[in-house]
Amino acid sequence: MHTHTGKALFKYALTAKRTFILALVMLAIGVAAELAGPFIARSMIDDHMLAIEQPFYETTAKDDLTVDYDGRTFKRGDRFAEGESKGAEVRVLQVGRSFVFVDAAVPDVSGDRSFADGVLTLTGKDGVRSEYPAQKLSATGLFAFYKPEVPGIMSLIIWYLVFLAISIVMEFGKTYWLQSSANHVIRKLRMDVYAHIQRLPVHFFDNLPAGKVVSRVTNDTEAVKELFIAVLANFFSGIINMLGVYVALFILDVRLGLICLFVVPIIYLWVVFYRKFATKYNTIIRSRLSEINAIINESIQGMSIIRIFRRESQTKEEFENLNNDYMKHQNKMLNLNAFTSHNLVNVIRNLAFATVLWYFGSAQLDATSVISLGVLYAFVDVLGRLFQPITGMVNQLAALDSSMVSAGRVFALMDEPGEDVVDGSMPRYKGNVEFKDVSFAYKKDYVLKNISFEAKQGQTVALVGHTGSGKSSIINLLFRFYDPQKGTITIDGKPVTELPKQWIRQHMGIVLQDPYLFTGTILSNVTLGDERISRKTGEKALIDxxxxxxxxxLPKGMDEPVVEKGSTLSAGERQLISFARALAFDPAILILDEATANIDTETEALIQSALEVLKRGRTTFIIAHRLSTIRSADQILVLHRGEIVERGTHEELLALGGRYYQMYRLQLGAAEAPATPGAGPAISPVANPS
Incomplete structure (x- = not known):
């Protein structure tokens, strides 16, 4: 999964490659500018501050690099031009906190130094003592020897400030462009996830609660954003910093650089160990978070049912169990992070410093040691900088793993096979629908068996039968939410499987038993924001x-706001709005899914006349439980366990005296139903069973 997720994330990162590359270039420049500091410090110490102990020679020429002391002129040995004559050698050496002037050549300045009564004593490692007449330098005298170094030191300070300014500008640029790129990538990812959800087949949502889908689009993509902004920034800058540091270490001293390479395998093993446990915990944490979202969503949707049936304590207990499990795994992550936190970085850092000091020994820290004091200072500075990015990377390990798990969940959703959205449209078809020997199963068992019927343009076909008889399945097939395993469905003689689903649905309309209204206004719920449907068309549909x-x-009439599925409107009002919506879209095929089931008798009369307006010139399918609403249907199909057991008009089916007759009799009561098949209404003392 990690490989697939990594590749997918890389593909998305490429959508903002220019800004990412710009950010990384700025990062590299910033790192180089920052690492210039120790090199400047090394030069300042070795070439200027400690260089005062190098041999000086008397000279007659005077320039910016010469020293005037005690009526004589001197110049540092390494600053004489080729062929320039050198006079007598003198030395300036540090003894404790003071400096002394030696008017003689000193072949070896290593070892212990002491000064007393105008004599400098040097004791070598072999115990041999050398004595030289010397005089203690006053502050003025010492400054005379340092004066030629001042321009060089000032120049290095200016360069340090220049590099510092470059580093600050690059840091700002890197942060800005990296975050800008991440925001761009996440916007595209979120758009793609949402677009993919629109393409997923309807049956996908049968098994995945809305809350879990919401969690993928919001929480998980937000975690991926953290990956690009915080994690990527830290890891990229960390890796580039470490590369820069190692280059600097090897430039300063190859042996020291090789010694410090031991840090790399430790960090690699650390990351492998951490992710082994973290991925397991984060997968559960993300899953629980999405389940918590799902249960909250479900509870809000069904709040009235929870209250009516007094399920508050059970619902709370379910939520509490999920929440406790979420907390338990969060604590496991906390323990893991505490164990592998930056404290471990401090241990490795101290180990590295101890190794360097042990290898070179404190006794070597003088002007002629294996490495100069300037190199050692720069090395310690650079080595300290090695652990800053490591700390940053380690602190982001938790976010890295959490983001990778979230990204995996997002891409798993996007890997679900979707339906291609086809541009364009087809001319409005007439609406002649034919089912030929159609059999269909959601899983294993067939819910429709050998269904065959024909509905011609302008006809009304009613589907009746008990719950689970297959009425809704026929409509699902007509809308191509599913395709049948056997048989064919044709519209105007063309098999529906040969036409893009969006083209077919473009000329279909549906009115549900519990109509769904979107947040907006009454009019926007009729037009659904479709540019083809003008305000005038929407208003006419509502009037019709x-x-x-x-x-x-309503105070604002057709512009009255609709909130939360139209909860402020009555069932009749919502139903009429959905009728107007269907009429405004002018479908060739209209499906009425128990459209009058929730309507009171007074509103039903209005709805029935609206239905007549709506059905005019269209092929209409009505799913009906209330049989009184389908008396005028051109064809009634009676379904039982997925098969059509009876078909005909209302009168024909009553005359048949079969299943439809029994259903009609049960609904209207024996007093109103025909006493015997084919007979007129009979008066019977039997009470209405309903």
């Missing part, structure tokens, strides 16, 4: 279905 009379009491 009679909704204008029912909505007249």
């Amino acid at each position: 279905v009679g909704a204008d009379r029912i909505l007249a009491h």
Whole structure:
């Protein structure tokens, strides 16, 4: 999974490659500018501050590099031009906190130094003592020897400030462009996830709660954003910093650089060890978070049911169990992070410093040691800088793993096979629908068996039957939410499988038993923001279905705001709005899914007349439980356990005296139903069973 996730993330990073590359170039420049500091310090110490102990020679020429002391002129040995004559050698040496002037050549300045009564004594490692007449330098005298070094030191300070300014500018640029790139990538990722959700087949959402889908689009993509902003910034800058540091270490001293390479395998093993446990915990943490979202979403949706059936304590217990499990695994992550935190970096850092000091020994820290004091200072400075990026990387390990797990969940959703969205459209078809020997199963068992019927343009076909008889499955097949395993479905003689799903649905309309209204206004719920449907068309649709009379009491009329699925409107008002929506889209095929089931008798009369307006000239399918609403249907199909057991008009089916007759009789009561098949209404003392 990690490889796939890594590749997918890299592909998304490439969408903002210019800004990412710019950020990384700025990062590299910033690192180089920052690492210039120790080299400048090395030069300052070795070439200027400690260089005062190098041999000086008397000279007659005077320039900016010569020293005037005690009526004589001297110049540092390494500053004489080729062929320039050198006079007598003198030395300036540090003894404790003071400096002394030796008017003689001193072949070896190593070893212990002491000064007393105008005599400098040097004791070598072999115990041999050398004595030289010397005089203690006053502050003025010492400054005379340092004066030629001042321009060089000032020049290095200016260079240090220049590099510092470059480093600050590059740090700002890197942070800005890296975050800008990350925001661009996440915007695209979130758009792609949302677009993919629109393409997922309807049956995918049968098994995945809305809260979990929401969690993928919001929480998980936000965690991926952290990956690009915090983790990527820290890891990229960390790796580039470490490369820069190692280059600097090897430039300063190859042996020291080789010694400090031991840090790399330790960090690699550390990351491998950490991710082994962290991935396991983070997968559970992310899963629990998405389950928590799902249960919150479900509880809010079903709050009235929870209250009515007094399920508050059980719901709370379910939530508490999930929340406790979430906390338990968060604590496991906490323990892991505490164990592998930056404290371990401090241990490695101290180990590295101890190794360097042990290898070179404190006794060597003088002007003629294996390495100069300037190199050692620069080395310790650079080595200290090695552990700053390591600390940054280690602190981001938790975010890295959490982000990778989240990214894996996002890409797993995007790997779900979707339906291609096809541009364009097809001309409005007539709406002649035919099912030929159609059999269909959601999983294993067939819910529709050998279904065959024909619905011609302008006809009304009613589907009746008990719950689970297959009525909704026929509609699902018609909308191509699913395709049948056997048989064919044709519209105007063309098999639906040969046409893009969006083209077919473009000329279909549906009115549900519990209509779904979106947040907006009543009018926007009719037009659904479709540019092809003008405000005038939307208003006419509302007037044609009679909704204008029912909505007249609302303060803003058709522009009245709709909130949370239209909870402030009555069932009848919501139903009329959905009728107007179907009419405005002018479908060739109209499906009415138990459209009058939730309507009171008074509103039903209005709805029935709206239905007549709506059905005119269209092929209409009605799923009905209330049989009184389908008396005028051209064809009634009676379904039982996935098969059509009876078909015909209302009168034909009553005359048949079969299943439809029994259902009708049960609904209307024996007093109103025909006493015997084919007979007229009979008066019977039997009470209405309903």
